[in-house]
Amino acid sequence: MGVIKSLFPSRGRVLPAPVEPGEVLAETEDLGIRLGGRDVLSGVRVAARAGEVLALVGPNGAGKSTLLAALAADLAADTGTVRLRGRPADDWPAAELxxxxxxxxxxxxxxxxxxxxxxxxxxRAPWAGTPLEDEDDAAVAAALEATETAAFTSRPFSALSGGERARVSLARVLAQRTPLILLDEPTAALDLRHQELVLRVCRERAAAGDAVVVVLHDLGLAAAYADRVTVLHDGAVAAEGPPAEVFDEQLLSRVYRQPVEVLPHPRTGAVLVFPKRPA
Structure with missing residues (x-):
């Protein structure tokens, strides 16, 4: 991994090198994590690539948030390896990360x-004292516009609704302008319009060259917007690949312990997933 030296070497930081299309920005190999005396993840291999949206899906307790935290280098591996841009996760200083x-x-x-x-x-705090500090105002304005939160910039965060807080928090992430974006259930508190907005933003960031990893419960959103999905089940990877290949009735019914139907959208052909209900 190449780096560009900061103009402020006394800070001990280096600026990220340009990202190449398809570059693996975060990956795990044989990852295992134990929490509360049980194996939450075991033998997990996953990679987040520049220019793609990777959705992590699976039932409650499958290990999605734990895997996201490991990819962020916020949670240490008990076994296996986590790397960001080819560098071991535990080798990253927090300010550089x-x-x-x-x-x-x-x-x-x-x-x-x-x-x-x-x-x-x-x-924008991580960029203080670097040449990119000059982008602060533009980055904040663009993030507010992308998340449709510019109309209430002067309101206190504590006075916002749950959905508004979620969008402002996403705006903070976008303003950070990093090549790797990790989102844990960003649509959970949102209405239909803003769920679609958030996933469109994910696609836009991937189209601009970022790697986006997003934890989702809505399989329809994952199928519509993700380039690849990783299905987690009991702390292991049950399947990985494009949604059209991975979202199989038998697999999803087993993983979610709920019979489902997988059908093509009548207009676009995209995968649709429905629970099977009595007629």
Missing amino acids: ALHRAVLPQSAQLSFPFPVEDVVRMG
């Missing part, structure tokens, strides 16, 4: 009533 990856957790909590614009601007 924040220039390479941005993370959206499941819930955003702030103890003080910061205005929305200040919350989004927090995403």
Whole structure:
């Protein structure tokens, strides 16, 4: 991995090198993680590539959020390896890591009533003292516009609805402008319009060359917007590949312990997944 030296060497940071199309920005090999005395992940291999949206799907407790945290280098592996841009996850200084990856957790909590614009601007903190600090205003404005949150920049974060908080938190991640974006259930609190908005933003970031990893419960959204999906089951990878190849009735029915139907969309041909219900 090449790097571009910062103009501020006293900070001990280096700026990310340009990302090549298809470059693996985060990966795991034979990953195992134990939490609370049980194996949450075992033998997991996954890779996030520049220019793609990778969706992590599976039932509750399958290990999706744990895997995302490992890819973010926020959770150490008990066995196996995690690498970001070819470098072991535990070899990254926190300040440098924040220039390479941005993370959206499941819930955003702030103890003080910061205005929305200040919350989004927090995403620019890693770039302070670097040449890219000059992009702060443009990055914040673009993130607010992309998430449709510019209309309430002066409102306190604590006064927002759950869905509004979720979009502001996504704006903070986008403002960080890292080549690797990791999102944990970003659509959970959103209405239909804004679910589609968030996944369109994911596609736009991938089209611009970023690697996007997103945890989703909605298989329809995953099928519509992801280039690849990883289906997790009992802490292991049950299947991986393009949604049209992976979303199989037998596999999904087994993994979710719920009979499902997989049908092509009548207009686009995209995969649709429905639970089987009595007639």
